[in-house]
Amino acid sequence: MSKTSNPLKGIVNIPRFGLFVITAGITAAGSLGLPETSIFSLLPANILNAIDSSGNVIASKEMHVLLTIIPGFMLAPFISFFGMAAIFGITLGHLVIATTSKVGAVDLLSPLFTFLGLFFIRQYKSPGNFIGPLIFVLVTSLWLSYVGFTVTGLDMLPIMLFTLLSQAGIVAIGYVFYLIAKQVKIFN
Amino acid sequence: MPDNEKKVEFEHHVDTSELHSYMPALVGLGAGAFVAAGVIFMLKGFSLQLGAGLVGLFVLLIFIFLGGEIPRWPKITKESEQMVKAGGTPGEFHEIGDVGFPTALFILSEIAFFGGAFVAYFYLRSAYAVWPPEGIHHLDVAIPSIQTALLIVSSVMIEWSTAAVKKGNQTAVKLGFLGAVILGLGFAVIQMGYEWPHLLSSGELTPQDGLFGASFFVLTGIHGVHVIAGVIANTVVTIKAFRNQFDEKNHGFLEAAGTYWHFVHIVWLFLFAFLWQDGLSYFQAAVA
Numbered sequence: 001m002s003k004t005s006n007p008l009k010g011i012v013n014i015p016r017f018g019l020f021v022i023t024a025g026i027t028a029a030g031s032l033g034l035p036e037t038s039i040f041s042l043l044p045a046n047i048l049n050a051i052d053s054s055g056n057v058i059a060s061k062e063m064h065v066l067l068t069i070i071p072g073f074m075l076a077p078f079i080s081f082f083g084m085a086a087i088f089g090i091t092l093g094h095l096v097i098a099t100t101s102k103v104g105a106v107d108l109l110s111p112l113f114t115f116l117g118l119f120f121i122r123q124y125k126s127p128g129n130f131i132g133p134l135i136f137v138l139v140t141s142l143w144l145s146y147v148g149f150t151v152t153g154l155d156m157l158p159i160m161l162f163t164l165l166s167q168a169g170i171v172a173i174g175y176v177f178y179l180i181a182k183q184v185k186i187f188n
Numbered sequence: 189m190p191d192n193e194k195k196v197e198f199e200h201h202v203d204t205s206e207l208h209s210y211m212p213a214l215v216g217l218g219a220g221a222f223v224a225a226g227v228i229f230m231l232k233g234f235s236l237q238l239g240a241g242l243v244g245l246f247v248l249l250i251f252i253f254l255g256g257e258i259p260r261w262p263k264i265t266k267e268s269e270q271m272v273k274a275g276g277t278p279g280e281f282h283e284i285g286d287v288g289f290p291t292a293l294f295i296l297s298e299i300a301f302f303g304g305a306f307v308a309y310f311y312l313r314s315a316y317a318v319w320p321p322e323g324i325h326h327l328d329v330a331i332p333s334i335q336t337a338l339l340i341v342s343s344v345m346i347e348w349s350t351a352a353v354k355k356g357n358q359t360a361v362k363l364g365f366l367g368a369v370i371l372g373l374g375f376a377v378i379q380m381g382y383e384w385p386h387l388l389s390s391g392e393l394t395p396q397d398g399l400f401g402a403s404f405f406v407l408t409g410i411h412g413v414h415v416i417a418g419v420i421a422n423t424v425v426t427i428k429a430f431r432n433q434f435d436e437k438n439h440g441f442l443e444a445a446g447t448y449w450h451f452v453h454i455v456w457l458f459l460f461a462f463l464w465q466d467g468l469s470y471f472q473a474a475v476a
Contacts, residue, residue: 018347021450025340028457032465033333096457099467 016085023086027072027093032100038067039166052158062151063159065102066144067166070094073140074174077133079118080125081178081187087122091115106147113143133175137167211253218249269433291444295451298414302455305410309403309462319472320400325392327404331383332460335375339453342371346422346446349429353439361434361442365426368449372419379412404463411452411459418452421445 040048040058052058072093079086094111101107117136124132144163149156181187225242228234313319320326349364384405387393395405425445428434434442461467 017447018343018350018450021454022340022343022347025336025343025453025457028461029333029336029340032457032460033329033336092454093457096461096467099458099461100465101470104470 016083019082019085020089020092023072023075023082023089024093024096025089026075027070027090028096030071031068031097034071036065036068038064038069039162039169040064040067042069042169043165051161052155054155056154057148057152057158057162060148060152060154062103063148063154063162066148066151067162069166069170070097071170072097073114073167073170074177076118076121076136076171077175077178078181079121079132081181083122087115087118090118103147103151106151110140110143110147113140130175133171137164137171141167211257214249215253218246218253221249222246269431288440288443291447295447298451302410305407306458306462309407310468312399312403313472316399317472319466319469321398324397324400327393327464329460329464331378332464335378336456336460338371338375338378339456342368342375343450343453345371346449350439350443350446353434353442354436356436358429358432358434362426362429365422365429365442369419369422369426372415372422372449376412376415376419379408379415384408407459407463411455414452414455418445418449421448 040063048058049055057063072090075086075090079090091111091114094114095108098107098110117139120135120139121132124135141160141163144167145156145160148154148159148163152159221242225239225246228239228242345364345367349361349368352358352360352364393401393404395402422445425442428441458467
């Protein structure tokens with residue numbers, strides 16, 4: 001059957017399925033397998049106290065859960081290389097993590113914001129551009145701040161600062177790896 | 189090569205009349221008899237004779253299948269090799285009518301299978317206000333973490349092979365799938381050779397430990413069977429790769445086996461979340 005006479009030809013294109021699964025696996029495994037590590041256990045005490053002088057946010061169990069680092073977000077800058085398959089993969093990985101969240105069912109919505117943020121990275125993928133990752137950090141941080149605020153009812157400002165630091169830190173590490181990968185042309 | 193020429197060359201090398209076989213119907217009938225026997229055995233007041241008879245019919249049909257098929261295997265293998273050498277295997281993986289479409293259908297059927305298993309699990313689980321039920325030992329995440337790492341690396345190796353075969357890099361194809369077979373075997377050995385015996389012998393978790401114990405062994409069991417099936421498929425690909433039966437044009441089976449393996453991987457992520465990390469337990473109290 002020739003290509004012109006077969007309108008279905010090419011509609012099923014699953015060679016990118018592997019990339020989708022690998023990124024989902026790395027994202028999910030990073031959080032399911034590694035011990036819970038939040039930004040509170042990484043930042044020095046004087047910086048923590050400077051942001052949250054009352055100590056309420058730092059003491060909140062829910063905020064510890066929300067600010068648990070998702071190592072899979074290091075993959076976010078690599079969307080420039082991997083495209084939509086990786087966007088769906090990382091989003092699915094985040095969904096798997098969200099099913100285990102101790103914050104509650106509201107965390108099941110978080111992957112939607114991850115998807116949105118990753119999509120911006122894909123849109124602004126011109127070489128060396130960091131606008132995409134920046135928007136990703138802002139979108140996901142704002143959502144996490146909102147969840148933190150509604151779940152705990154604590155001050156919004158320290159929650160926002162902590163979520164920004166948490167997301168920016170992990171994406172910055174990924175961005176460094178992305179720059180290295182681009183330099184050595186590992187994905188060419 | 190145009191499609192019609194490819195078809196003529198394919199038919200020139202293979203007697204296509206042999207492709208029309210009654211064997212799939214025979215195996216389907218046998219599988220139906222086996223399932224019916226299982227249902228009869230589970231019914232109260234079942235008929236032992238009828239169940240045993242159906243099992244006997246299943247065994248008979250399988251023997252007829254093996255008796256008819258095994259003698260043909262050397263010939264089929266030889267023809268397959270001739271076909272590849274002639275460049276006559278039809279198959280761009282992603283095109284309808286070739287390997288990609290049936291693979292996608294197969295994966296959809298598997299999604300339905302595991303979807304049904306997960307729905308049954310959550311339906312039964314919904315009777316409990318707390319999950320896992322009190323008294324159930326929390327499972328250590330170290331072992332599934334190692335298993336997840338094995339699956340991720342194996343998926344990467346398969347992707348490496350898949351990319352390599354399109355560039356004609358035969359060494360990478362062989363090494364990639366060989367690595368995936370070894371890692372897949374590692375996964376199965378850790379689960380069925382270490383974790384299960386450890387849980388059962390220590391009494392930490394057994395199938396008799398209520399719904400959680402039964403669900404754990406059923407779900408990890410059916411996934412384990414799929415892992416073994418994936419390892420077998422990847423082994424066949426590896427053997428074919430070492431016989432140089434794949435090239436830039438002909439690698440549909442390689443991609444189909446790889447896609448299946450990726451699917452097995454993704455199901456595992458949900459099992460990890462639901463069984464080891466009590467996934468979706470925040471809905472527990474609401475539905476109980």
